[in-house]
Amino acid sequence: MKNVIIVVLLLIIGALGFIMTKGSVAPSTDNRINVVLNKDERDLVLDEMRQFLISVQGVSSAITNNDLKKVEELAHKAGMAAELNTPGALLQKIPGGMKKLGFGTRGLFDDISAAAKAGEEPLALRKRLDSLMNNCIACHAAYRLPEPLRDL
Numbered sequence: 001m002k003n004v005i006i007v008v009l010l011l012i013i014g015a016l017g018f019i020m021t022k023g024s025v026a027p028s029t030d031n032r033i034n035v036v037l038n039k040d041e042r043d044l045v046l047d048e049m050r051q052f053l054i055s056v057q058g059v060s061s062a063i064t065n066n067d068l069k070k071v072e073e074l075a076h077k078a079g080m081a082a083e084l085n086t087p088g089a090l091l092q093k094i095p096g097g098m099k100k101l102g103f104g105t106r107g108l109f110d111d112i113s114a115a116a117k118a119g120e121e122p123l124a125l126r127k128r129l130d131s132l133m134n135n136c137i138a139c140h141a142a143y144r145l146p147e148p149l150r151d152l
């Protein structure tokens with residue numbers, strides 16, 4: 001029992017450390033936070049972003065067409081499954097608040113996928129997508145990715 005408590009405490013401390021990391025940040029000129037990445041890391045994140053937009057469009061249009069199977073598939077692809085290949089070095093540079101929003105968004109895509117699988121009504125699925133997009137807005141309002149002047 002004691003060991004279980006210790007393991008749980010360690011997991012909580014680890015999770016807090018992960019979320020509260022400062023990351024590789026600098027002030028920006030527009031009151032957001034600059035997240036300073038090297039060229040390849042920035043390209044990777046922006047590529048994921050363009051993929052996010054494609055996913056939102058795909059899920060939205062599948063909802064409109066009442067194609068629950070497609071909603072389930074597309075939302076799953078945009079969920080946590082998409083994070084498996086994110087390099088650890090990149091994750092360390094992402095500030096905790098941004099990681100929380102990023103993983104939160106992945107989690108909401110997984111929720112949409114599960115809800116579609118369970119046969120949820122299209123209107124309810126659309127409401128989930130509407131609120132997921134508040135995460136896109138919140139993160140863009142808070143963070144930016146400056147183009148590196150030299151390869152860091």
Ligand code: HEC
Pocket residue numbers: 046047049050052053056098099101102103105132133135136137139140143144145146
């Ligand atoms: C965890 C934070 C975060 C979340 C969540 C997020 N984005 Fe982004 N996104 C960013 C940042 C940071 C940039 C770079 C903005 C800048 O430098 O001004 C960006 C840029 C983009 C770009 C521009 C890509 C390019 O090639 O320049 C698109 C498109 C985009 N995001 C779409 C989305 C969509 C759609 C969602 C929601 C499904 C989303 N993002 C959620 C952080 C996020």
